[in-house]
Amino acid sequence: xxxxxxxxxxxxxxxxxxxxxxxxxxxxxxxxxxxxxxxxxxxxx
Numbered sequence: 122x123x124x125x126x127x128x129x130x131x132x133x134x135x136x137x138x139x140x141x142x143x144x145x146x147x148x149x150x151x152x153x154x155x156x157x158x159x160x161x162x163x164x165x166x
Contacts, residue, residue: 147160
């Protein structure tokens with residue numbers, strides 16, 4: 122397997138993992154910055 126194919130495969134796997142992580146973030150109910158506090162650990166990780 123060539124270096125280019127390995128890079129493309131790893132990029133694809135990383136893109137799928139990031140997509141799954143983003144889909145797990147829930148939308149807060151409300152418009153205040155205080156409503157984002159419970160989601161802060163998710164954003165940091």
